[in-house]
Amino acid sequence: MQNFVNLNIENFQQVIIEESKQKLVLVNFWAPNLEMCEQLTPILESLASKHAEHLIYANVNCEQEQQIAQQFGIQSLPTVILVKDGQPIDGFAGPMMEEQIKELLEKHLPNAEDGLYEKAVELVNQGDYQQAFTLAKQAHDLDSKRADIALIMADCYVELGNTKQAKLILDTILLVDQNGYYHSIVGKVELLEKASESPEIKQLQAQLAEQPDNLQVKVDLAIQLHQANKPEEALELLFAVLKKDLAFGEARKYTLDMINAMPDGDPLKSQSRRKMYSLLY
Secondary structure: OOOEEEOOOOOHHHHHHHHHHOOEEEEEEEOOOOHHHHHHHHHHHHHHHHOOOOEEEEEEEOOOOHHHHHHOOOOOOOEEEEEEOOEEEEEEEOOOOHHHHHHHHHOOOOOHHHHHHHHHHHHHHHOOHHHHHHHHHHHHHHOOOOHHHHHHHHHHHHHOOOHHHHHHHHOOOOHHHOOHHHHHHHHHHHHHHHHOOOHHHHHHHHHHHHOOOOHHHHHHHHHHHHHOOOHHHHHHHHHHHHHHOOOOOOHHHHHHHHHHHOOOOOHHHHHHHHHHHHHHO
16 A cells, blocks of 8 residues: 555654655554454554545554654554654554544544645636636535635636626625635626626617517627626527527527536536437437
8 A cells, every 4th residue: 555654763754754744644553463453453554545645554563663662652552643744643542443533533634625625726726717616516515614615616607707606606605704815706706797788788688679589689699698707698598599499590509619618517507408408309
């Protein structure tokens, strides 16, 4: 296993001091022919293998590495010590049930949504809002109460042109969580909404009011609305056109292009795909 190491004097500095800055180190102090050690070690190894990304399993045979055992002040075997940033932070001596060990590790290991959130933030900083949204949505599905995750989703929605969904998320953010990032997203939404009130859109809306059955006007307006970051309204118009005439102009192509432009995990994308499927089949 890549995250398994036999701890000794030679690699002590590297594992306990250096590597514990990056990952949690679980140190298992044991000795051969002790029944409690033989029972506990397979449990620890199994749990360590499941958390390889965030945990190093350090094995200490106390018969061979007495100096390390003395340095940690080990009084009895088995003893397990968790080390982070070069310091012991938790542990236990004697036998322990697997569920209890899981709970102990969960207190100190990053959870799945943390990893997804961090990757989403990194992608936002790189300008990859589609992939960032997908990861943020996965994190949100795991913990829907976290405002930091919700704000990343809202930011991605804005950058991907869906101010309506962004506003719905922003409306759920509690006052205590309305930080500088929140206000920057609100500002972006307001700017986009002002920009969306273009003369072209107003003209096409007036034309459609006079000619409600004009399919070409609906398509033209849908294109303008999509460019103005209103994908939901744009798709609504295009689906209205396709229900009347599935082969009208390039309405089907525009619809598919708009759907494909949305990030995976966006509810509007899955809803629109279902609508398209029902029209085609």
